[in-house]
Amino acid sequence: MNGVLTIANRDFRSLFLSPAGYIVAALFILISGIVFTREIFLPGQPASMSSLFDFDAVLLLFICPALTMRSICEERKQGTWELLVASPPGMGSIVLGKFIAAACFLLILLLLTVPCVVLLEIYGRPDPGEILSGYIGVGLMGGLYLASGILASTIAGSQTIAFLLTVFFWILVGLAKVGIGAFGDQLADALFAAEPYARLQDFTTGLVDTANIIYFLCGIAVFLLIASGLLELGRRR
Amino acid sequence: MIRAQQLTRRFGALTAVDQVSLHVPQGSVTGFLGPNGAGKTTTMRMLCGVLTPTSGSAWIDGIDVTVSPEKARAKVGYLPESAPVYPEMRVVEYLSFRAGLYRVRGSKQAMEQVLEQCGLLQVRHRIIGQLSKGYRQRVALAAALLHEPVVLILDEPTAGLDPTQIDSMRNLIRNLAEDRAILISTHILSEVEAVCDSIIMIAGGHVLASGTLDDVRGDSGGCCLVETDLETAAALLENLPGIQSIDRMTAESGWYRYKVNVAAGEDPRVIIAETIGKAGGRVRELHAQQRTLDEIFRSVLSTPGAKDREVHS
Numbered sequence: 046m047n048g049v050l051t052i053a054n055r056d057f058r059s060l061f062l063s064p065a066g067y068i069v070a071a072l073f074i075l076i077s078g079i080v081f082t083r084e085i086f087l088p089g090q091p092a093s094m095s096s097l098f099d100f101d102a103v104l105l106l107f108i109c110p111a112l113t114m115r116s117i118c119e120e121r122k123q124g125t126w127e128l129l130v131a132s133p134p135g136m137g138s139i140v141l142g143k144f145i146a147a148a149c150f151l152l153i154l155l156l157l158t159v160p161c162v163v164l165l166e167i168y169g170r171p172d173p174g175e176i177l178s179g180y181i182g183v184g185l186m187g188g189l190y191l192a193s194g195i196l197a198s199t200i201a202g203s204q205t206i207a208f209l210l211t212v213f214f215w216i217l218v219g220l221a222k223v224g225i226g227a228f229g230d231q232l233a234d235a236l237f238a239a240e241p242y243a244r245l246q247d248f249t250t251g252l253v254d255t256a257n258i259i260y261f262l263c264g265i266a267v268f269l270l271i272a273s274g275l276l277e278l279g280r281r282r
Numbered sequence: 283m284i285r286a287q288q289l290t291r292r293f294g295a296l297t298a299v300d301q302v303s304l305h306v307p308q309g310s311v312t313g314f315l316g317p318n319g320a321g322k323t324t325t326m327r328m329l330c331g332v333l334t335p336t337s338g339s340a341w342i343d344g345i346d347v348t349v350s351p352e353k354a355r356a357k358v359g360y361l362p363e364s365a366p367v368y369p370e371m372r373v374v375e376y377l378s379f380r381a382g383l384y385r386v387r388g389s390k391q392a393m394e395q396v397l398e399q400c401g402l403l404q405v406r407h408r409i410i411g412q413l414s415k416g417y418r419q420r421v422a423l424a425a426a427l428l429h430e431p432v433v434l435i436l437d438e439p440t441a442g443l444d445p446t447q448i449d450s451m452r453n454l455i456r457n458l459a460e461d462r463a464i465l466i467s468t469h470i471l472s473e474v475e476a477v478c479d480s481i482i483m484i485a486g487g488h489v490l491a492s493g494t495l496d497d498v499r500g501d502s503g504g505c506c507l508v509e510t511d512l513e514t515a516a517a518l519l520e521n522l523p524g525i526q527s528i529d530r531m532t533a534e535s536g537w538y539r540y541k542v543n544v545a546a547g548e549d550p551r552v553i554i555a556e557t558i559g560k561a562g563g564r565v566r567e568l569h570a571q572q573r574t575l576d577e578i579f580r581s582v583l584s585t586p587g588a589k590d591r592e593v594h595s
Contacts, residue, residue: 047385051382054382055368055379058371059370124366125366127327127332127362128362128425131355132355133355133356133385280331280332
């Protein structure tokens with residue numbers, strides 16, 4: 046696993062050097078701020094971040110693919126991919142490094158919403174456990190989106206395709222729940238278990254379930270493993 | 283240092299490289315020649331571990347690239363054809379990133395050394411995307427040298443450089459060769475004569491000729507230039523032993539100029555002069571010439587075997 050941090054460090058910096066990173070960050074903060082002042086920070090409202098977290102989860106569906114769409118596509122396009130592949134770290138290290146870089150950027154985005162919590166703390170009495178659980182949930186959900194985005198970036202030939210692939214994949218997963226009645230009971234159960242939104246609801250209402258944490262971590266691992274497997278296959282194809 | 287045996291690479295139905303064997307010893311610069319699509323880049327990618335061979339093996343400093351690819355990759359410095367770099371990074375940032383990838387010990391010192399070697403000291407803090415093509419090429423080369431690789435694989439290192447830059451790049455390559463094995467691909471034949479001590483000619487995925495420059499030149503014979511006032515000289519000389527073919531070049535005011543292609547190891551100058559003299563002609567000029575690499579390359583490519591293989595691959 047050598048080189049993971051070196052790759053993560055470079056990719057993390059490059060997110061800050063590209064306008065896309067700043068646009069994504071600005072958009073996230075702006076929209077989160079609007080939702081916070083319009084939905085939560087009102088007299089008489091419960092001091093709970095849960096509606097912001099629910100909204101951020103939807104926002105992340107667009108923000109995460111935007112962060113990861115460049116990760117491998119862009120390197121392929123500018124030819125640096127060949128150099129990266131010719132260097133000692135294996136595909137697993139490269140993929141993991143890229144994921145860590147995007148995850149750190151996401152972490153910073155989430156930390157930028159902390160002032161909202163501080164305001165709630167000043168003017169109300171929020172439940173810190175619920176808020177922390179919400180952050181963990183949104184973070185894990187974002188991680189899942191990022192991992193799938195990296196997989197899309199390895200498959201797709203261009204950044205746009207990588208972005209659309211990720212977004213449509215998760216929209217389809219969401220729609221599958223809507224059409225769940227059409228399937229048999231067992232398939233419906235399986236689909237429901239594979240779908241992340243209901244699991245996020247648990248987190249935002251303050252319920253930290255080990256099963257949910259394992260679900261997200263496994264999801265992330267599966268996407269990253271498929272990505273590195275496909276890339277390793279690319280050497281042979 | 284670099285050794286390959288029966289290296290083969292298929293992309294679906296296409297065989298890009300077919301049973302290529304090669305050897306580049308330490309201290310040697312070997313030129314890898316061939317027309318576009320000959321399989322040079324594919325072979326180089328296999329040697330650097332970017333692609334896995336379909337069959338056959340390759341060794342970098344004794345390490346099998348298919349058995350322990352990570353160790354083998356650590357020993358190679360690779361400069362791909364387009365000399366890719368991250369345009370948004372600064373020169374030193376990029377070099378320290380590469381030092382991290384290769385876990386270079388004492389990376390500060392190593393960086394200073396390659397910056398100086400590649401003439402980058404003045405642009406070290408500049409953003410790579412704003413540098414000229416020549417500088418970017420040098421940054422890519424510096425990155426390839428940073429971990430002091432024992433093997434250098436350079437894919438068209440002088441493509442897109444201006445004449446002075448080409449000259450300094452060639453000097454640099456020659457200096458680097460002292461304790462390394464270097465494989466350079468190019469289709470500029472004069473470059474090969476300027477930097478390489480041996481060559482490998484490849485077309486259609488097959489090695490057509492290889493060896494030191496003198497070997498390859500010797501194998502392919504030479505030619506003599508003859509200028510005489512005997513009009514029928516061509517017909518006379520054609521039947522002499524050791525002569526392969528005769529090209530008539532120019533004729534001016536009664537003097538005829540011929541290029542006589544000679545088989546390897548033959549020197550028929552004396553016989554030519556005698557034959558023309560006996561027939562009553564005079565010789566104004568007669569000298570032996572080494573065939574240029576260009577001519578050798580074309581003649582190797584046009585041998586029936588080569589054409590055949592090119593069509594089938």
